[in-house]
Amino acid sequence: MTENVELVNKYGEPLRYDRNFQGPRQRDRSCTDVPCLILFVLFLGGWAFIAHYAIQNGDLNKLMVPTDMYNQKCGIDSSVLNKKYLFFFNLDQCIDPLVPITGCNTPQVCVESCPSQTFVWDSMKNTMSLQELRARLICKTDADKAAIGSKADIERAIQENRCARYYIKSQPFLNRCMFEFSDQICELLPSVLLRARRDSTLRLPGNSSQVELEMQAMALTMQSEALARVAPQTGISKQEPVDERVGQCRRQQLNGAVIREKMMQTDTRLAKMVGNLVAHFYNGTHDAQRLGEEIVEDLVNSTSVVLMALFCTLLASLIYIALMRWIAAPMLWFSIIGVLVGLLFAIYYSFKQYSFWSNTATVPLHDLNLHKQWQNLLQNPKMWLYLSIAACIVFVVIFLLVIVLRKRIRIAIALIKEGSKAVSTVISTVFFPIFSWVLFIGTIGFAIGVGLYLGSIGTFSFRMVRRLTDTGEVTNEQCVCEGPGVNYTVGAACDPEIFKQYCHINLRRESCAQTTCSFLEIDNPPLIRWAMGYNVFGYLWLTFFISAFSDMVLAATFARWYWTFKKRDVPYFTLTRAFCQTACYHLGTLAFGSLVLAICRMIRLVLEYIDAKLKKYDNVVTRAILCCMRCFFWLLESFLRFLNKNAYIMCAIHGKNFCTSAKDAFNLLMRNFLRVVTLDKVTDFLFFLSKVLLTAGAGVSTYYFLANNPSVIQLNHKAVPTTVVVIAAFLISSVFFGVYSMAVDTLFLCFLEDCERNDGTPDKPYFMSKQLMKILGKKNKQPPRQRRGK
Numbered sequence: 001m002t003e004n005v006e007l008v009n010k011y012g013e014p015l016r017y018d019r020n021f022q023g024p025r026q027r028d029r030s031c032t033d034v035p036c037l038i039l040f041v042l043f044l045g046g047w048a049f050i051a052h053y054a055i056q057n058g059d060l061n062k063l064m065v066p067t068d069m070y071n072q073k074c075g076i077d078s079s080v081l082n083k084k085y086l087f088f089f090n091l092d093q094c095i096d097p098l099v100p101i102t103g104c105n106t107p108q109v110c111v112e113s114c115p116s117q118t119f120v121w122d123s124m125k126n127t128m129s130l131q132e133l134r135a136r137l138i139c140k141t142d143a144d145k146a147a148i149g150s151k152a153d154i155e156r157a158i159q160e161n162r163c164a165r166y167y168i169k170s171q172p173f174l175n176r177c178m179f180e181f182s183d184q185i186c187e188l189l190p191s192v193l194l195r196a197r198r199d200s201t202l203r204l205p206g207n208s209s210q211v212e213l214e215m216q217a218m219a220l221t222m223q224s225e226a227l228a229r230v231a232p233q234t235g236i237s238k239q240e241p242v243d244e245r246v247g248q249c250r251r252q253q254l255n256g257a258v259i260r261e262k263m264m265q266t267d268t269r270l271a272k273m274v275g276n277l278v279a280h281f282y283n284g285t286h287d288a289q290r291l292g293e294e295i296v297e298d299l300v301n302s303t304s305v306v307l308m309a310l311f312c313t314l315l316a317s318l319i320y321i322a323l324m325r326w327i328a329a330p331m332l333w334f335s336i337i338g339v340l341v342g343l344l345f346a347i348y349y350s351f352k353q354y355s356f357w358s359n360t361a362t363v364p365l366h367d368l369n370l371h372k373q374w375q376n377l378l379q380n381p382k383m384w385l386y387l388s389i390a391a392c393i394v395f396v397v398i399f400l401l402v403i404v405l406r407k408r409i410r411i412a413i414a415l416i417k418e419g420s421k422a423v424s425t426v427i428s429t430v431f432f433p434i435f436s437w438v439l440f441i442g443t444i445g446f447a448i449g450v451g452l453y454l455g456s457i458g459t460f461s462f463r464m465v466r467r468l469t470d471t472g473e474v475t476n477e478q479c480v481c482e483g484p485g486v487n488y489t490v491g492a493a494c495d496p497e498i499f500k501q502y503c504h505i506n507l508r509r510e511s512c513a514q515t516t517c518s519f520l521e522i523d524n525p526p527l528i529r530w531a532m533g534y535n536v537f538g539y540l541w542l543t544f545f546i547s548a549f550s551d552m553v554l555a556a557t558f559a560r561w562y563w564t565f566k567k568r569d570v571p572y573f574t575l576t577r578a579f580c581q582t583a584c585y586h587l588g589t590l591a592f593g594s595l596v597l598a599i600c601r602m603i604r605l606v607l608e609y610i611d612a613k614l615k616k617y618d619n620v621v622t623r624a625i626l627c628c629m630r631c632f633f634w635l636l637e638s639f640l641r642f643l644n645k646n647a648y649i650m651c652a653i654h655g656k657n658f659c660t661s662a663k664d665a666f667n668l669l670m671r672n673f674l675r676v677v678t679l680d681k682v683t684d685f686l687f688f689l690s691k692v693l694l695t696a697g698a699g700v701s702t703y704y705f706l707a708n709n710p711s712v713i714q715l716n717h718k719a720v721p722t723t724v725v726v727i728a729a730f731l732i733s734s735v736f737f738g739v740y741s742m743a744v745d746t747l748f749l750c751f752l753e754d755c756e757r758n759d760g761t762p763d764k765p766y767f768m769s770k771q772l773m774k775i776l777g778k779k780n781k782q783p784p785r786q787r788r789g790k
Helices: 005-011 034-057 130-136 142-146 151-159 185-198 208-230 243-261 271-279 285-302 303-358 369-379 379-403 406-425 432-455 494-503 526-560 574-585 587-617 620-654 659-671 675-710 720-759 770-776 785-789
Strands: 084-089 109-113 170-173 176-179 459-466 515-523
Touching: 034 432, 034 526, 034 587, 130 151, 142 526, 151 432, 151 675, 285 303, 285 720, 303 379, 303 406, 303 675, 303 720, 379 406, 406 675, 406 720, 432 526, 432 720, 432 770, 459 494, 494 515, 526 574, 526 587, 526 620, 526 720, 574 587, 587 620, 620 659, 620 720, 659 675, 659 720, 675 720
Parallel strands: 084 176
Antiparallel strands: 084 109, 170 176, 459 515
């Protein structure tokens, strides 16, 4: 049976026939790798202790301290030490789907307390004194408020958006000032609106509570008017009815919970990050920032279309895989032919574009935005020439591989059919990855939660810094410290309390305005840092363990199917039995294999950390050594993944420990090295082509739908949701094809062992299907008639 005598001598003799061998149904199984299981349980216990300690001693409020528009931590930095609440000039801007991504597009300042009264400048400017108005004003800086000497100054500051025009009575939530609406506000809107149209000064009579309610209603009215001023004007002017304003008010009351939920999310400003990323390629122009905002806007607006496309991709993947049981060969050849036809079309289209632009005189577009640069690229004949050459090379390589490996492809198709039959027999295996993903999500959530709590344990560290001007230049304020802060210098550590008390800019002891003692980071104790490393390693070990558990359960299921001579006799609840068998006997083996992978991955993370730290030194020798080490451990992890997977299959079949299973699997594969390289890799290649076809179909369908249905959704760039669909579709198809890949790998290993153990005689019949025996030129010999008659 072996294909190379030298390999047989080096990697052991072929497996011999064992009449007691029954595959995964053996009843004499025992627990494997128990010491490693005990170590894993103890490790999880230590992780649970760290989690308990982190929750008891950590404080997530340290991580959720609000930051104002000047990057000052409210209640922490020296300039806002007594201002721990964050105030929004126009909280109505926060009722937007983009808020968790882009943040509230309104000035945000730290205040000592949230407003306890409603303020409307247009209604109060003629009814209150200057001192009363100044007391109620909330401005960006104390200097802006101190510079106000008259009502004209207030009007100017409001027009320049240095002070808030209006605000509503608020309550703190996570140290953010949230509007506190009364249930009676909406009922007052009609009368307030009518009076506002008759009298712009809007003098409000009545008792104090009634005045407060009407002020809140007026503030809501002004919010709607402010939004109308910044909204794009259409050719038709319409007067908004009073009922619509009342409806807006009711919706705003309902949106109070939405605001609170959004404020609990981190203000990450993804659009600015995307814009900054694009700016690296386009000289940091304003167009790059606008493009980043457009990309994020398209992502949010196209959510429903993306979800529908992914649902259709999921159904298409299920249908595609289901059809492979009966028409595996046509489907796989269709995948190959589809890729080849697509490459031919790409060659034709690229050459056609090359010919067109070569004969067309054009001038490049000089605008630096991404759209113009993309148009320049499409008009470049060299780009189309290079693309056509690359497509030709890929086409020739794939075409030659198909011709050379056509016989092996037929065997791979047979294995895929066998895998499809196995999965169809135990249909629950298709949905088993859901169980693994639930565990993965739980592990990720637990690790992130523990990491956040650990990160909040420690003391705040501060640094003395100077503010930047609007043009990005550093201020030159001469801030001098004395007493306990005499050694404070710009860029050095400082204490906010001492800085505020002992640092000034002149003999009159005026507080430093442009120099602050600002929050830098949370300084974690050394033990907490080790606990963070423990948390990272625990995440790696547990995730690899979950993946290994899923692999072994599927391997035991498919091996049980293969080693059942008559496939109709496959018992019910095969997956459940495989699950119980793995959980009862082989958790130690899974812990062993996942530990090896976790150690290898941890070493890779450490190397990445070292590489990031040493980048500033720019040492060629160091970078070369680190690059070699990173490459080595990446290859090592890839090999260990392959070895572990086959070790789990052998353990599921024979019930031996990890080392023995890994050795047996490695020797079995090496004794059939050529079959492994051809059959296994050709199968992976065919699966990849199928995933590419499904992914391309999802992407093309999405783009076609968006291009031909502009009335459904308005987008700035149709390529944005299309790219998301393509990436997600590939991941979805990978999950479903992962089950089939495990089935094929298991059946292939069973097939190799079947070939070595059995010879087709009546006493040692092959367990493989008749179709597979026909392709391989094997058959089970029939027993003599007289013996069959007994």
